[in-house]
Amino acid sequence: MDKPIIAPSVLSADFADMAAGLAEINNSGAEWVHLDVMDAKFVPNLTFGPKMVADIRPHSKLIFDAHLMTYEPENLAELFAEAGADYITFHIEATVHSHRLIQKIHSLGKKAGISIVPSTPVSYIEELLPFADLVLVMTVNPGYGGQQMIPQCLDKAERLVKLREERNYSYLVSVDGGLNAETAHLAHKAGVDVIVAGAAFFGAPDKAAMVKKLKGA
Numbered sequence: 094m095d096k097p098i099i100a101p102s103v104l105s106a107d108f109a110d111m112a113a114g115l116a117e118i119n120n121s122g123a124e125w126v127h128l129d130v131m132d133a134k135f136v137p138n139l140t141f142g143p144k145m146v147a148d149i150r151p152h153s154k155l156i157f158d159a160h161l162m163t164y165e166p167e168n169l170a171e172l173f174a175e176a177g178a179d180y181i182t183f184h185i186e187a188t189v190h191s192h193r194l195i196q197k198i199h200s201l202g203k204k205a206g207i208s209i210v211p212s213t214p215v216s217y218i219e220e221l222l223p224f225a226d227l228v229l230v231m232t233v234n235p236g237y238g239g240q241q242m243i244p245q246c247l248d249k250a251e252r253l254v255k256l257r258e259e260r261n262y263s264y265l266v267s268v269d270g271g272l273n274a275e276t277a278h279l280a281h282k283a284g285v286d287v288i289v290a291g292a293a294f295f296g297a298p299d300k301a302a303m304v305k306k307l308k309g310a
């Protein structure tokens with residue numbers, strides 16, 4: 094199996110110097126940038142909007158995944174598409190017409206990701222799986238970086254990997270929350286494609302070495 098893609102989460106970057114944080118990601122061997130968009134309603138925290146994404150977009154060639162931890166993500170998809178996100182990932186718990194939203198994201202020329210919080214079962218998104226480009230399994234309750242992983246959530250990631258093989262689907266499986274040098278092996282065992290890491294990445298003195306550890310290299 095290929096090594097997982099690493100997606101450092103900017104939530105743990107210094108918001109006063111996002112360009113420097115992005116440069117650290119660019120130079121680390123990571124392939125994606127994870128952009129944590131929070132609305133202080135769906136999650137108890139508030140971060141940034143599409144302008145921040147548009148402003149940093151020219152400073153990186155990496156894949157941008159905009160993780161919308163917001164209610165009514167259908168009202169934001171176009172803005173983040175215009176800002177330069179490659180994946181627009183929304184929470185199934187935050188919208189009703191999720192199939193329509195996936196169609197909208199695709200019509201904007203972007204990849205569509207579906208995310209589930211720890212209490213949401215895989216069965217809740219089963220009908221959407223044929224249409225998804227990414228499934229982001231939260232391994233903490235969203236809202237803050239630096240939390241401890243809920244390891245039981247990895248079972249859902251493993252199930253999604255198996256479902257993809259059995260049914261010939263094409264989505265990537267990503268895990269987000271509490272991933273670090275000590276817990277990454279659980280994600281490897283589950284067979285995930287993408288590992289999101291915020292506190293572990295930005296807390297590491299040697300970012301490239303941390304990326305290697307997260308990949309299991």
Ligand SMILES: O=C(CO)[C@H](O)[C@H](O)COP(=O)(O)O
Pocket residue numbers: 102104105127129160162233234235236237238239240269270271272289290291292293
């Ligand atoms: O979505 C998030 C929080 O809601 C973050 O991406 C996630 O928690 C990553 O942070 P860390 O690696 O520090 O746990």
